[in-house]
Amino acid sequence: MINSIIQSIIENKDFLEKSLEKSIKNNEISMFSRDLRKVFDEAGRKTIMGILETVDKILFENQRRKLEYETKDLRKRTIITEYGNIEYTRRYYRNKQTKEYVYLEDEKLGIEKNERITKDVESKIIEFAHDMSYSKAGKKVVNEEIISPTTVMKKIRKEELKVEIQEEKKQIKRIYIEADEDHVSERGNKVGMPKLIYVHEGNYTKGNRNILKNVHYIGCLGKNSEELWLEVAEYIDKKYDVKNIERVYIGGDGASWIKEGLNWIEKSKFVLDKFHLLKYVNQATVDFPQYRSKIWYNINIYDPISLENIFKEIIKKTTDEKRKEKVKDSWKYIKNQWEGIEIYETEGKYLKGCSAEGHISHVYADRMSSRPRTWCDEGIDKMSRLRVFVSNSGKIYEELIKRKKINTKLKRYDKIIERNIKTDVEEAKTYTFEIEKTGMHSNIRKILSRIMYG
Numbered sequence: 001m002i003n004s005i006i007q008s009i010i011e012n013k014d015f016l017e018k019s020l021e022k023s024i025k026n027n028e029i030s031m032f033s034r035d036l037r038k039v040f041d042e043a044g045r046k047t048i049m050g051i052l053e054t055v056d057k058i059l060f061e062n063q064r065r066k067l068e069y070e071t072k073d074l075r076k077r078t079i080i081t082e083y084g085n086i087e088y089t090r091r092y093y094r095n096k097q098t099k100e101y102v103y104l105e106d107e108k109l110g111i112e113k114n115e116r117i118t119k120d121v122e123s124k125i126i127e128f129a130h131d132m133s134y135s136k137a138g139k140k141v142v143n144e145e146i147i148s149p150t151t152v153m154k155k156i157r158k159e160e161l162k163v164e165i166q167e168e169k170k171q172i173k174r175i176y177i178e179a180d181e182d183h184v185s186e187r188g189n190k191v192g193m194p195k196l197i198y199v200h201e202g203n204y205t206k207g208n209r210n211i212l213k214n215v216h217y218i219g220c221l222g223k224n225s226e227e228l229w230l231e232v233a234e235y236i237d238k239k240y241d242v243k244n245i246e247r248v249y250i251g252g253d254g255a256s257w258i259k260e261g262l263n264w265i266e267k268s269k270f271v272l273d274k275f276h277l278l279k280y281v282n283q284a285t286v287d288f289p290q291y292r293s294k295i296w297y298n299i300n301i302y303d304p305i306s307l308e309n310i311f312k313e314i315i316k317k318t319t320d321e322k323r324k325e326k327v328k329d330s331w332k333y334i335k336n337q338w339e340g341i342e343i344y345e346t347e348g349k350y351l352k353g354c355s356a357e358g359h360i361s362h363v364y365a366d367r368m369s370s371r372p373r374t375w376c377d378e379g380i381d382k383m384s385r386l387r388v389f390v391s392n393s394g395k396i397y398e399e400l401i402k403r404k405k406i407n408t409k410l411k412r413y414d415k416i417i418e419r420n421i422k423t424d425v426e427e428a429k430t431y432t433f434e435i436e437k438t439g440m441h442s443n444i445r446k447i448l449s450r451i452m453y454g
Helices: 003-011 013-025 029-061 063-068 104-109 119-131 134-140 149-158 225-239 256-263 274-284 289-300 304-317 321-336 338-350 356-365 377-391 396-403 408-428 431-438 440-453
Strands: 069-081 084-095 174-181 195-200 203-206 209-212 216-220 247-252 268-272
Touching: 003 013, 003 029, 013 029, 029 069, 029 084, 029 104, 029 408, 063 069, 063 408, 069 119, 084 104, 104 408, 119 134, 119 149, 119 377, 119 396, 134 149, 149 377, 174 256, 174 356, 195 225, 195 356, 216 225, 216 356, 216 377, 225 256, 247 256, 247 338, 256 268, 268 274, 268 338, 274 289, 274 321, 289 304, 304 321, 321 338, 356 377, 377 396
Parallel strands: 174 247, 247 268
Antiparallel strands: 069 084, 174 195, 195 216, 203 209
């Protein structure tokens, strides 16, 4: 098994030496790197095949196994690994007591029923699909192997990845929550709106950037507002000492689903995102820009009565009915969000603005709405959950392995398998002498000297 790696290097000695010589002459180490990868990929395939054959043989010859299971058949199977396609043959057994049929080798090595892809490849598929189309991801995962876009899609939709929250009970006086939604094109001219909520402890400046402290994301398309806010409340309860919290600020554009958070989060107050306030002020003053500074002045001195009078003036002067409705909508929006504006007067020193638009772009839009693609509800939901998982520093491979079910009945065969592999490793040490005999090290030095010194 392990010998396969060393043997492949020995067998490909001339090929690697010529590749290195070519690489040095062309001042491009990547040429040698590509060829070396081919050699190691082939060695990897041979090594895994050796392990599969060894485990199958050990189980077949084991006396305890013979008491429990009877051999029924030999069947072929193909799996895709990081080293490429591997075809192997394994035995089909039947439990003498339960009459259950099983591939003991597949069970022992965690190769799932009807699964063509190993977990390391599956994790890479999901990682690539996080950033690129299913089609591109399927072409990039394994050298010289193409995994279909449908398979990639199924992997994304199959896994429910979620970062486990460790209980901390941190002592924090103020917590910040910001929320927004993306607008993703769906089939039939529909629009999917996955929601995003993130919790943090304020921000700090690093160079020209504002960095959020200990940010945690929650969001998807498939949950309603109440379910999302319940998840936020549970996160806060686990992460922080709630008794020590003095205020929770919920920032956003004032949508009803965002304000729903006030019913779920204790000691919370709504804060209007000034980006959206700016949008409505500009919308109201398209025809009369001279009123813009007056509106901002009255907003900044928190005078809603004078502000209403200014809007009445603009409405009276506007002759176009459609434009008039826009002005009315702007005033209605500002009036309905006044509590979210007024909080800047009393608690403004703790408020440094809302960055929800930027986080929507980073977490959702970069993959789902900024490119001309059409999605379905399930696709949006699963991709938004994956983007949230990765944004929370989730580790895809580790999560896939953690979820695997282990057949504890087969642990009794561990020691004999380990003993055989250990013996194989010990035998592999003798192969180091073969490398010395080939003179590979000295040949590489000769190639480099010849190229550099003539």
